[in-house]
Amino acid sequence: MEQQLEQQLEKILPEDLARTFESAYHVLVQGNHDHMDDLLKNGGTLLKKAAQRLTPTQLILGIAAIAVVAVVAVNRAAQPDQEEEDGKTSAEPVKESKARKADDDKKANKGAQEHQGH
Secondary structure: OHHHHHHHOOOOOHHHHHHHHHHHHHHHHOOOHHHHHHHHHHHHHHHHHHHOOOOHHHHHHHHHHHHHHHHHHHHHHHHHHHHHHHOOOOOOOOOOOHHHHHHHHHHHHHHHHHHHHO
16 A cells, blocks of 8 residues: 555656756846746646655745745845945935934024024
8 A cells, every 4th residue: 555655656856856956046046037937837846746745844844945935036136126226326325313413404594594694
């Protein structure tokens, strides 16, 4: 009975791993998002084959790990857009405190009033 179950399980082949890692390399490292469909297809096939051999706890942890990788990939994909927006201005970010800004405004108003009185 156990041998029949073992035969029904699809074996994870080295080619499955190679395809998945190759697709992941293209998408995550090189930033070539044209390979995203391949990554999802190959990763899904690998996950399906692995899920047949994993306990529910291992499966949940595996899916959580995949989710973490997905979040990192999305974050890395969004960073060039943010850097591009930051590069559009030459101004330095303002880091003054509100109290100092209020003092500067008071001085400016006082100087303007004195200038008008002369």
